[in-house]
Amino acid sequence: PNPNPNPNPNPNPNPIPNPESDANPNPSPDPNPGPNPDAMENGNRDDEGEEELPITLYESGTNAEECFGFQLVTFDLETAEAEQISIEHVAKVTPTDGVTKTELHLSGLITSLVTLQSRVQVITEYIERLAADPSAGNADPALLRSVAQLANLLPSVKPSGATAAPFANAIGNDVTDGLMVANLSAASNAAVALGKLADKFNITYDNRMH
Structure with missing residues (x-):
């Protein structure tokens, strides 16, 4: 029989204690040397036309007396239409059963693009018929001038050079x-x-x- 029932005996049953590791078994990471705290005001904001955000931003630093502190910082928030559309559609705090403004806007764009595609297809077929049979004599000069004006706009849409x-x-x-x-x-x-x-x-x- 094996006199030692433990297959993996501890070679050092009484390890030397480490005061630092025992006092702080989970050391915290190094602090941020330059934090930028912000404070947000709580309360009801009934005025939907309010343009200022209820946020106060502070910047950390050292003054002339070598004292660490925080100073109030003024900031300007700039947004674009793409940000409003994306955030409104994606970042929904609670799901709703209604239709968002973005969905209505995109559905209108889809309808306009489908209509434009069908009309461009009609013009393309008309030009192809004239190119295949130039002697048909049924060309409309006013329509051809309008088509030429549309064709001249193509470099603005897809430039070259x-x-x-x-x-x-x-x-x-x-x-x-x-x-x-x-x-x-x-x-x-x-x-x-x-x-x-x-x-x-x-x-x-x-x-x-x-």
Whole structure:
């Protein structure tokens, strides 16, 4: 029989204690040397036309007397239409059964694009018939002038040559901004969901304790 029933005996049953690790078994990370705290006012805000946010922002720093403190900072918040559309559609605190303004706006755009596509298809078929049979003699000069004006607008929509690079950069920046706002809105929505889940866990834990 094995005289030692423990297959993995501790070679050092009495380790030397470490006062620092014993006093603080879970050391906290290093503090932020330059925090920027903000304070949000609580209360009812009935005035929907209020343009100022109830937020006060402070900046940490050291003054002339080498004293660390916080100073009030003024800030300006700039938003764009893309941010409003993305945040309104994605970051919904509570789901609703109604139709949002964004959905109405997008449905109108879809209807307009479908109508434009059908009309462009009619013009394309008309030009193809004239190109296939130029001697038909049924060409409308006024209609052809209108088609020529529309064709002259195509370089503005899809430029080429020296104007292609700036146009592509501008479109790329707009797309990047839109994706960033959509990601921030999704993160905001996820934070709200996690907050609700944490509240449920806290309520369940309190009920078990009592």
